[in-house]
Amino acid sequence: MDIQRHIQHVFQDRDDIPLFYIESGSRLWGMASPDSDYDVRGFHLPSKAQYFDYQKHRDLIEIMDGDFDFVSFDLDKMFGLLAKSNPTVLEWVRAHVVYFNQFAGWSPFVDGLLAKIDYKALYFHYLSLAKGGMSVMQTPTNFTYKKVFYSIRGLLSAELAAKQQMPALKITELFQQITPNDPLRQWGEDYLEIKQQQREKALLSELEQQAVTRLLTNKIADLTAHEPNKGPHAVALQRYLTDYSFQLKQHYYG
Structure with missing residues:
Protein backbone atom coordinates (compact mmCIF):
# COMPACT_ATOMS: atom_id res chain seq x y z
CA MET A 1 0.00 0.00 0.00
CA ASP A 2 1.27 3.48 -0.91
CA ILE A 3 0.82 5.17 2.48
CA GLN A 4 2.38 8.48 1.40
CA ARG A 5 -0.16 8.77 -1.41
CA HIS A 6 -3.00 8.10 1.01
CA ILE A 7 -1.74 10.81 3.38
CA GLN A 8 -1.47 13.28 0.52
CA HIS A 9 -5.03 12.42 -0.48
CA VAL A 10 -6.28 13.19 3.05
CA PHE A 11 -4.91 16.74 2.87
CA GLN A 12 -5.42 17.57 -0.81
CA ASP A 13 -8.72 19.36 -0.14
CA ARG A 14 -7.85 20.63 3.33
CA ASP A 15 -5.90 23.69 4.50
CA ASP A 16 -4.55 21.89 7.56
CA ILE A 17 -0.77 21.45 7.67
CA PRO A 18 0.42 17.81 8.02
CA LEU A 19 3.48 17.47 10.26
CA PHE A 20 4.29 13.89 11.20
CA TYR A 21 2.86 10.41 10.45
CA ILE A 22 3.98 6.91 11.42
CA GLU A 23 2.81 3.30 11.49
CA SER A 24 1.32 2.30 14.84
CA GLY A 25 -0.04 -0.89 16.37
CA SER A 26 0.89 -4.41 15.43
CA ARG A 27 2.99 -3.50 12.39
CA LEU A 28 5.11 -1.17 14.53
CA TRP A 29 5.50 -3.79 17.25
CA GLY A 30 6.58 -6.52 14.82
CA MET A 31 3.40 -8.47 15.59
CA ALA A 32 1.35 -7.95 12.41
CA SER A 33 -0.59 -10.64 10.60
CA PRO A 34 -0.80 -10.70 6.80
CA ASP A 35 -4.26 -9.12 6.94
CA SER A 36 -3.46 -6.42 9.53
CA ASP A 37 -4.65 -2.87 8.82
CA TYR A 38 -2.23 0.01 8.35
CA ASP A 39 -2.71 2.12 11.49
CA VAL A 40 -1.32 5.50 10.47
CA ARG A 41 -1.06 8.00 13.32
CA GLY A 42 0.34 11.49 13.75
CA PHE A 43 -0.45 15.15 14.10
CA HIS A 44 -1.05 18.33 12.14
CA LEU A 45 -1.45 22.08 12.51
CA PRO A 46 -4.98 23.34 11.86
CA SER A 47 -5.42 25.78 9.00
CA LYS A 48 -4.50 29.39 9.71
CA ALA A 49 -8.14 30.44 9.40
CA GLN A 50 -9.21 27.76 11.87
CA TYR A 51 -6.41 28.54 14.30
CA PHE A 52 -7.35 32.23 14.54
CA ASP A 53 -11.08 31.61 14.55
CA TYR A 54 -12.85 32.27 17.86
CA GLN A 55 -14.99 29.16 17.41
CA LYS A 56 -13.76 25.80 18.64
CA HIS A 57 -13.05 23.24 15.92
CA ARG A 58 -12.62 19.48 15.98
CA ASP A 59 -9.12 18.58 17.17
CA LEU A 60 -8.61 15.42 15.13
CA ILE A 61 -8.99 13.96 11.65
CA GLU A 62 -10.18 10.38 11.26
CA ILE A 63 -10.25 8.42 8.00
CA MET A 64 -11.05 4.74 7.49
CA ASP A 65 -10.57 3.62 3.90
CA GLY A 66 -10.25 -0.15 3.54
CA ASP A 67 -6.99 -1.18 5.22
CA PHE A 68 -5.97 2.47 5.67
CA ASP A 69 -6.83 3.52 9.25
CA PHE A 70 -5.76 7.15 9.72
CA VAL A 71 -5.91 9.34 12.85
CA SER A 72 -4.32 12.79 13.14
CA PHE A 73 -4.41 15.02 16.24
CA ASP A 74 -3.96 18.76 15.99
CA LEU A 75 -0.79 20.11 17.58
CA ASP A 76 -2.47 21.35 20.76
CA LYS A 77 -4.10 17.97 21.41
CA MET A 78 -0.89 16.09 20.64
CA PHE A 79 1.29 18.28 22.85
CA GLY A 80 -1.32 18.23 25.62
CA LEU A 81 -1.05 14.43 25.69
CA LEU A 82 2.74 14.52 25.55
CA ALA A 83 2.75 16.91 28.51
CA LYS A 84 1.06 14.11 30.49
CA SER A 85 3.61 11.54 29.24
CA ASN A 86 0.76 9.75 27.48
CA PRO A 87 2.23 6.36 26.49
CA THR A 88 0.21 5.97 23.28
CA VAL A 89 1.48 9.17 21.66
CA LEU A 90 4.96 8.54 23.08
CA GLU A 91 4.95 5.35 21.00
CA TRP A 92 4.11 7.49 17.98
CA VAL A 93 7.07 9.83 18.44
CA ARG A 94 9.39 6.86 19.02
CA ALA A 95 8.17 4.94 15.96
CA HIS A 96 10.75 3.65 13.49
CA VAL A 97 8.24 3.32 10.61
CA VAL A 98 7.89 6.97 9.56
CA TYR A 99 5.84 7.87 6.48
CA PHE A 100 5.88 11.67 6.63
CA ASN A 101 7.87 14.20 8.67
CA GLN A 102 7.79 17.97 8.23
CA PHE A 103 8.64 18.70 11.87
CA ALA A 104 11.89 20.70 11.84
CA GLY A 105 14.53 19.43 14.25
CA TRP A 106 12.65 16.22 14.97
CA SER A 107 15.46 14.10 16.45
CA PRO A 108 16.65 16.74 18.95
CA PHE A 109 13.02 17.39 19.88
CA VAL A 110 12.40 13.71 20.65
CA ASP A 111 15.64 13.37 22.63
CA GLY A 112 14.71 16.34 24.82
CA LEU A 113 11.16 15.07 25.23
CA LEU A 114 12.11 11.56 26.34
CA ALA A 115 14.55 12.94 28.90
CA LYS A 116 11.63 14.58 30.72
CA ILE A 117 8.83 12.02 30.65
CA ASP A 118 7.13 10.46 33.67
CA ALA A 225 4.76 -4.09 44.79
CA HIS A 226 7.29 -2.05 42.79
CA GLU A 227 5.27 0.95 41.64
CA PRO A 228 7.63 3.75 40.49
CA ASN A 229 7.56 7.25 41.90
CA LYS A 230 6.19 10.13 39.85
CA GLY A 231 8.87 11.80 37.72
CA PRO A 232 10.29 15.20 38.73
CA HIS A 233 10.19 16.85 35.30
CA ALA A 234 6.51 17.80 34.81
CA VAL A 235 7.07 21.56 34.77
CA ALA A 236 10.17 21.28 32.59
CA LEU A 237 8.27 19.08 30.14
CA GLN A 238 5.41 21.58 29.88
CA ARG A 239 7.82 24.46 29.25
CA TYR A 240 9.66 22.41 26.66
CA LEU A 241 6.48 21.69 24.71
CA THR A 242 5.31 25.30 25.03
CA ASP A 243 8.55 26.52 23.46
CA TYR A 244 8.26 24.11 20.54
CA SER A 245 4.60 24.94 20.04
CA PHE A 246 5.46 28.63 19.84
CA GLN A 247 8.25 28.00 17.32
CA LEU A 248 6.09 25.85 15.07
CA LYS A 249 3.13 28.20 15.08
CA GLN A 250 5.34 31.22 14.49
CA HIS A 251 6.96 29.45 11.53
CA TYR A 252 3.76 28.29 9.86
CA TYR A 253 1.39 31.11 10.79
CA GLY A 254 3.82 34.04 10.74
Missing part, protein backbone atom coordinates in the same frame (compact mmCIF):
# COMPACT_ATOMS: atom_id res chain seq x y z
CA TYR A 119 7.75 6.71 33.73
CA LYS A 120 4.94 6.25 36.23
CA ALA A 121 2.47 7.14 33.46
CA LEU A 122 3.98 4.43 31.24
CA TYR A 123 3.90 1.93 34.08
CA PHE A 124 0.19 2.38 34.76
CA HIS A 125 -0.72 2.42 31.06
CA TYR A 126 0.98 -0.87 30.23
CA LEU A 127 -0.17 -2.52 33.45
CA SER A 128 -3.74 -1.45 32.67
CA LEU A 129 -3.49 -2.89 29.16
CA ALA A 130 -2.38 -6.22 30.56
CA LYS A 131 -5.14 -6.31 33.18
CA GLY A 132 -7.70 -5.41 30.52
CA GLY A 133 -6.48 -8.27 28.37
CA MET A 134 -6.77 -10.68 31.28
CA SER A 135 -10.32 -9.51 31.92
CA VAL A 136 -11.26 -10.26 28.31
CA MET A 137 -9.71 -13.71 28.61
CA GLN A 138 -12.09 -14.64 31.43
CA THR A 139 -14.48 -15.62 28.65
CA PRO A 140 -13.28 -19.08 27.52
CA THR A 141 -13.78 -18.31 23.81
CA ASN A 142 -11.42 -15.32 24.13
CA PHE A 143 -8.48 -17.12 25.72
CA THR A 144 -6.38 -17.08 22.55
CA TYR A 145 -2.63 -17.02 22.05
CA LYS A 146 -2.88 -13.53 20.59
CA LYS A 147 -4.67 -12.06 23.62
CA VAL A 148 -2.21 -13.68 26.01
CA PHE A 149 0.66 -12.26 24.00
CA TYR A 150 -0.72 -8.72 24.16
CA SER A 151 -1.02 -9.04 27.95
CA ILE A 152 2.58 -10.27 28.14
CA ARG A 153 3.76 -7.29 26.08
CA GLY A 154 1.99 -4.96 28.49
CA LEU A 155 3.45 -6.57 31.61
CA LEU A 156 7.02 -6.67 30.31
CA SER A 157 6.74 -3.01 29.24
CA ALA A 158 5.36 -2.10 32.68
CA GLU A 159 8.25 -3.93 34.35
CA LEU A 160 10.79 -1.87 32.43
CA ALA A 161 8.91 1.38 33.10
CA ALA A 162 8.99 0.59 36.83
CA LYS A 163 12.78 0.49 36.50
CA GLN A 164 12.84 3.83 34.66
CA GLN A 165 13.76 2.06 31.41
CA MET A 166 12.10 2.78 28.07
CA PRO A 167 10.45 -0.41 26.76
CA ALA A 168 11.31 -1.17 23.15
CA LEU A 169 8.47 -1.02 20.65
CA LYS A 170 9.51 -3.99 18.54
CA ILE A 171 8.59 -7.15 20.40
CA THR A 172 11.84 -9.04 19.75
CA GLU A 173 13.82 -6.07 21.09
CA LEU A 174 11.52 -5.86 24.11
CA PHE A 175 12.30 -9.49 24.93
CA GLN A 176 16.01 -8.71 24.85
CA GLN A 177 15.50 -6.14 27.63
CA ILE A 178 14.09 -8.83 29.95
CA THR A 179 16.12 -11.50 31.76
CA PRO A 180 16.27 -14.70 29.64
CA ASN A 181 14.87 -16.91 32.41
CA ASP A 182 11.70 -14.85 32.80
CA PRO A 183 8.82 -17.30 32.12
CA LEU A 184 6.69 -14.66 30.39
CA ARG A 185 9.53 -13.82 28.02
CA GLN A 186 9.98 -17.52 27.30
CA TRP A 187 6.25 -17.95 26.64
CA GLY A 188 6.23 -14.90 24.36
CA GLU A 189 9.16 -16.14 22.33
CA ASP A 190 7.43 -19.48 21.88
CA TYR A 191 4.33 -17.59 20.75
CA LEU A 192 6.21 -16.04 17.84
CA GLU A 193 6.67 -19.53 16.43
CA ILE A 194 2.94 -20.18 16.90
CA LYS A 195 2.16 -16.94 15.09
CA GLN A 196 4.32 -17.96 12.14
CA GLN A 197 2.19 -21.11 11.92
CA GLN A 198 -0.94 -18.91 11.64
CA ARG A 199 -2.39 -20.31 14.90
CA GLU A 200 -2.50 -17.06 16.88
CA LYS A 201 -6.30 -17.09 17.17
CA ALA A 202 -6.39 -20.66 18.44
CA LEU A 203 -7.65 -21.22 21.99
CA LEU A 204 -5.29 -22.47 24.67
CA SER A 205 -6.06 -25.78 26.33
CA GLU A 206 -7.53 -25.64 29.83
CA LEU A 207 -4.21 -26.65 31.39
CA GLU A 208 -2.37 -23.98 29.39
CA GLN A 209 -4.94 -21.39 30.45
CA GLN A 210 -4.39 -22.20 34.11
CA ALA A 211 -0.59 -22.07 33.77
CA VAL A 212 -0.57 -18.78 31.87
CA THR A 213 -3.06 -17.20 34.26
CA ARG A 214 -0.74 -18.04 37.17
CA LEU A 215 2.22 -16.48 35.35
CA LEU A 216 0.30 -13.30 34.54
CA THR A 217 -1.16 -13.00 38.04
CA ASN A 218 2.24 -13.46 39.69
CA LYS A 219 3.81 -10.83 37.45
CA ILE A 220 1.02 -8.34 38.23
CA ALA A 221 1.49 -8.91 41.96
CA ASP A 222 5.24 -8.35 41.65
CA LEU A 223 4.78 -5.17 39.60
CA THR A 224 2.19 -3.78 42.00
Whole structure:
Protein backbone atom coordinates (compact mmCIF):
# COMPACT_ATOMS: atom_id res chain seq x y z
CA MET A 1 0.00 0.00 0.00
CA ASP A 2 1.27 3.48 -0.91
CA ILE A 3 0.82 5.17 2.48
CA GLN A 4 2.38 8.48 1.40
CA ARG A 5 -0.16 8.77 -1.41
CA HIS A 6 -3.00 8.10 1.01
CA ILE A 7 -1.74 10.81 3.38
CA GLN A 8 -1.47 13.28 0.52
CA HIS A 9 -5.03 12.42 -0.48
CA VAL A 10 -6.28 13.19 3.05
CA PHE A 11 -4.91 16.74 2.87
CA GLN A 12 -5.42 17.57 -0.81
CA ASP A 13 -8.72 19.36 -0.14
CA ARG A 14 -7.85 20.63 3.33
CA ASP A 15 -5.90 23.69 4.50
CA ASP A 16 -4.55 21.89 7.56
CA ILE A 17 -0.77 21.45 7.67
CA PRO A 18 0.42 17.81 8.02
CA LEU A 19 3.48 17.47 10.26
CA PHE A 20 4.29 13.89 11.20
CA TYR A 21 2.86 10.41 10.45
CA ILE A 22 3.98 6.91 11.42
CA GLU A 23 2.81 3.30 11.49
CA SER A 24 1.32 2.30 14.84
CA GLY A 25 -0.04 -0.89 16.37
CA SER A 26 0.89 -4.41 15.43
CA ARG A 27 2.99 -3.50 12.39
CA LEU A 28 5.11 -1.17 14.53
CA TRP A 29 5.50 -3.79 17.25
CA GLY A 30 6.58 -6.52 14.82
CA MET A 31 3.40 -8.47 15.59
CA ALA A 32 1.35 -7.95 12.41
CA SER A 33 -0.59 -10.64 10.60
CA PRO A 34 -0.80 -10.70 6.80
CA ASP A 35 -4.26 -9.12 6.94
CA SER A 36 -3.46 -6.42 9.53
CA ASP A 37 -4.65 -2.87 8.82
CA TYR A 38 -2.23 0.01 8.35
CA ASP A 39 -2.71 2.12 11.49
CA VAL A 40 -1.32 5.50 10.47
CA ARG A 41 -1.06 8.00 13.32
CA GLY A 42 0.34 11.49 13.75
CA PHE A 43 -0.45 15.15 14.10
CA HIS A 44 -1.05 18.33 12.14
CA LEU A 45 -1.45 22.08 12.51
CA PRO A 46 -4.98 23.34 11.86
CA SER A 47 -5.42 25.78 9.00
CA LYS A 48 -4.50 29.39 9.71
CA ALA A 49 -8.14 30.44 9.40
CA GLN A 50 -9.21 27.76 11.87
CA TYR A 51 -6.41 28.54 14.30
CA PHE A 52 -7.35 32.23 14.54
CA ASP A 53 -11.08 31.61 14.55
CA TYR A 54 -12.85 32.27 17.86
CA GLN A 55 -14.99 29.16 17.41
CA LYS A 56 -13.76 25.80 18.64
CA HIS A 57 -13.05 23.24 15.92
CA ARG A 58 -12.62 19.48 15.98
CA ASP A 59 -9.12 18.58 17.17
CA LEU A 60 -8.61 15.42 15.13
CA ILE A 61 -8.99 13.96 11.65
CA GLU A 62 -10.18 10.38 11.26
CA ILE A 63 -10.25 8.42 8.00
CA MET A 64 -11.05 4.74 7.49
CA ASP A 65 -10.57 3.62 3.90
CA GLY A 66 -10.25 -0.15 3.54
CA ASP A 67 -6.99 -1.18 5.22
CA PHE A 68 -5.97 2.47 5.67
CA ASP A 69 -6.83 3.52 9.25
CA PHE A 70 -5.76 7.15 9.72
CA VAL A 71 -5.91 9.34 12.85
CA SER A 72 -4.32 12.79 13.14
CA PHE A 73 -4.41 15.02 16.24
CA ASP A 74 -3.96 18.76 15.99
CA LEU A 75 -0.79 20.11 17.58
CA ASP A 76 -2.47 21.35 20.76
CA LYS A 77 -4.10 17.97 21.41
CA MET A 78 -0.89 16.09 20.64
CA PHE A 79 1.29 18.28 22.85
CA GLY A 80 -1.32 18.23 25.62
CA LEU A 81 -1.05 14.43 25.69
CA LEU A 82 2.74 14.52 25.55
CA ALA A 83 2.75 16.91 28.51
CA LYS A 84 1.06 14.11 30.49
CA SER A 85 3.61 11.54 29.24
CA ASN A 86 0.76 9.75 27.48
CA PRO A 87 2.23 6.36 26.49
CA THR A 88 0.21 5.97 23.28
CA VAL A 89 1.48 9.17 21.66
CA LEU A 90 4.96 8.54 23.08
CA GLU A 91 4.95 5.35 21.00
CA TRP A 92 4.11 7.49 17.98
CA VAL A 93 7.07 9.83 18.44
CA ARG A 94 9.39 6.86 19.02
CA ALA A 95 8.17 4.94 15.96
CA HIS A 96 10.75 3.65 13.49
CA VAL A 97 8.24 3.32 10.61
CA VAL A 98 7.89 6.97 9.56
CA TYR A 99 5.84 7.87 6.48
CA PHE A 100 5.88 11.67 6.63
CA ASN A 101 7.87 14.20 8.67
CA GLN A 102 7.79 17.97 8.23
CA PHE A 103 8.64 18.70 11.87
CA ALA A 104 11.89 20.70 11.84
CA GLY A 105 14.53 19.43 14.25
CA TRP A 106 12.65 16.22 14.97
CA SER A 107 15.46 14.10 16.45
CA PRO A 108 16.65 16.74 18.95
CA PHE A 109 13.02 17.39 19.88
CA VAL A 110 12.40 13.71 20.65
CA ASP A 111 15.64 13.37 22.63
CA GLY A 112 14.71 16.34 24.82
CA LEU A 113 11.16 15.07 25.23
CA LEU A 114 12.11 11.56 26.34
CA ALA A 115 14.55 12.94 28.90
CA LYS A 116 11.63 14.58 30.72
CA ILE A 117 8.83 12.02 30.65
CA ASP A 118 7.13 10.46 33.67
CA TYR A 119 7.75 6.71 33.73
CA LYS A 120 4.94 6.25 36.23
CA ALA A 121 2.47 7.14 33.46
CA LEU A 122 3.98 4.43 31.24
CA TYR A 123 3.90 1.93 34.08
CA PHE A 124 0.19 2.38 34.76
CA HIS A 125 -0.72 2.42 31.06
CA TYR A 126 0.98 -0.87 30.23
CA LEU A 127 -0.17 -2.52 33.45
CA SER A 128 -3.74 -1.45 32.67
CA LEU A 129 -3.49 -2.89 29.16
CA ALA A 130 -2.38 -6.22 30.56
CA LYS A 131 -5.14 -6.31 33.18
CA GLY A 132 -7.70 -5.41 30.52
CA GLY A 133 -6.48 -8.27 28.37
CA MET A 134 -6.77 -10.68 31.28
CA SER A 135 -10.32 -9.51 31.92
CA VAL A 136 -11.26 -10.26 28.31
CA MET A 137 -9.71 -13.71 28.61
CA GLN A 138 -12.09 -14.64 31.43
CA THR A 139 -14.48 -15.62 28.65
CA PRO A 140 -13.28 -19.08 27.52
CA THR A 141 -13.78 -18.31 23.81
CA ASN A 142 -11.42 -15.32 24.13
CA PHE A 143 -8.48 -17.12 25.72
CA THR A 144 -6.38 -17.08 22.55
CA TYR A 145 -2.63 -17.02 22.05
CA LYS A 146 -2.88 -13.53 20.59
CA LYS A 147 -4.67 -12.06 23.62
CA VAL A 148 -2.21 -13.68 26.01
CA PHE A 149 0.66 -12.26 24.00
CA TYR A 150 -0.72 -8.72 24.16
CA SER A 151 -1.02 -9.04 27.95
CA ILE A 152 2.58 -10.27 28.14
CA ARG A 153 3.76 -7.29 26.08
CA GLY A 154 1.99 -4.96 28.49
CA LEU A 155 3.45 -6.57 31.61
CA LEU A 156 7.02 -6.67 30.31
CA SER A 157 6.74 -3.01 29.24
CA ALA A 158 5.36 -2.10 32.68
CA GLU A 159 8.25 -3.93 34.35
CA LEU A 160 10.79 -1.87 32.43
CA ALA A 161 8.91 1.38 33.10
CA ALA A 162 8.99 0.59 36.83
CA LYS A 163 12.78 0.49 36.50
CA GLN A 164 12.84 3.83 34.66
CA GLN A 165 13.76 2.06 31.41
CA MET A 166 12.10 2.78 28.07
CA PRO A 167 10.45 -0.41 26.76
CA ALA A 168 11.31 -1.17 23.15
CA LEU A 169 8.47 -1.02 20.65
CA LYS A 170 9.51 -3.99 18.54
CA ILE A 171 8.59 -7.15 20.40
CA THR A 172 11.84 -9.04 19.75
CA GLU A 173 13.82 -6.07 21.09
CA LEU A 174 11.52 -5.86 24.11
CA PHE A 175 12.30 -9.49 24.93
CA GLN A 176 16.01 -8.71 24.85
CA GLN A 177 15.50 -6.14 27.63
CA ILE A 178 14.09 -8.83 29.95
CA THR A 179 16.12 -11.50 31.76
CA PRO A 180 16.27 -14.70 29.64
CA ASN A 181 14.87 -16.91 32.41
CA ASP A 182 11.70 -14.85 32.80
CA PRO A 183 8.82 -17.30 32.12
CA LEU A 184 6.69 -14.66 30.39
CA ARG A 185 9.53 -13.82 28.02
CA GLN A 186 9.98 -17.52 27.30
CA TRP A 187 6.25 -17.95 26.64
CA GLY A 188 6.23 -14.90 24.36
CA GLU A 189 9.16 -16.14 22.33
CA ASP A 190 7.43 -19.48 21.88
CA TYR A 191 4.33 -17.59 20.75
CA LEU A 192 6.21 -16.04 17.84
CA GLU A 193 6.67 -19.53 16.43
CA ILE A 194 2.94 -20.18 16.90
CA LYS A 195 2.16 -16.94 15.09
CA GLN A 196 4.32 -17.96 12.14
CA GLN A 197 2.19 -21.11 11.92
CA GLN A 198 -0.94 -18.91 11.64
CA ARG A 199 -2.39 -20.31 14.90
CA GLU A 200 -2.50 -17.06 16.88
CA LYS A 201 -6.30 -17.09 17.17
CA ALA A 202 -6.39 -20.66 18.44
CA LEU A 203 -7.65 -21.22 21.99
CA LEU A 204 -5.29 -22.47 24.67
CA SER A 205 -6.06 -25.78 26.33
CA GLU A 206 -7.53 -25.64 29.83
CA LEU A 207 -4.21 -26.65 31.39
CA GLU A 208 -2.37 -23.98 29.39
CA GLN A 209 -4.94 -21.39 30.45
CA GLN A 210 -4.39 -22.20 34.11
CA ALA A 211 -0.59 -22.07 33.77
CA VAL A 212 -0.57 -18.78 31.87
CA THR A 213 -3.06 -17.20 34.26
CA ARG A 214 -0.74 -18.04 37.17
CA LEU A 215 2.22 -16.48 35.35
CA LEU A 216 0.30 -13.30 34.54
CA THR A 217 -1.16 -13.00 38.04
CA ASN A 218 2.24 -13.46 39.69
CA LYS A 219 3.81 -10.83 37.45
CA ILE A 220 1.02 -8.34 38.23
CA ALA A 221 1.49 -8.91 41.96
CA ASP A 222 5.24 -8.35 41.65
CA LEU A 223 4.78 -5.17 39.60
CA THR A 224 2.19 -3.78 42.00
CA ALA A 225 4.76 -4.09 44.79
CA HIS A 226 7.29 -2.05 42.79
CA GLU A 227 5.27 0.95 41.64
CA PRO A 228 7.63 3.75 40.49
CA ASN A 229 7.56 7.25 41.90
CA LYS A 230 6.19 10.13 39.85
CA GLY A 231 8.87 11.80 37.72
CA PRO A 232 10.29 15.20 38.73
CA HIS A 233 10.19 16.85 35.30
CA ALA A 234 6.51 17.80 34.81
CA VAL A 235 7.07 21.56 34.77
CA ALA A 236 10.17 21.28 32.59
CA LEU A 237 8.27 19.08 30.14
CA GLN A 238 5.41 21.58 29.88
CA ARG A 239 7.82 24.46 29.25
CA TYR A 240 9.66 22.41 26.66
CA LEU A 241 6.48 21.69 24.71
CA THR A 242 5.31 25.30 25.03
CA ASP A 243 8.55 26.52 23.46
CA TYR A 244 8.26 24.11 20.54
CA SER A 245 4.60 24.94 20.04
CA PHE A 246 5.46 28.63 19.84
CA GLN A 247 8.25 28.00 17.32
CA LEU A 248 6.09 25.85 15.07
CA LYS A 249 3.13 28.20 15.08
CA GLN A 250 5.34 31.22 14.49
CA HIS A 251 6.96 29.45 11.53
CA TYR A 252 3.76 28.29 9.86
CA TYR A 253 1.39 31.11 10.79
CA GLY A 254 3.82 34.04 10.74
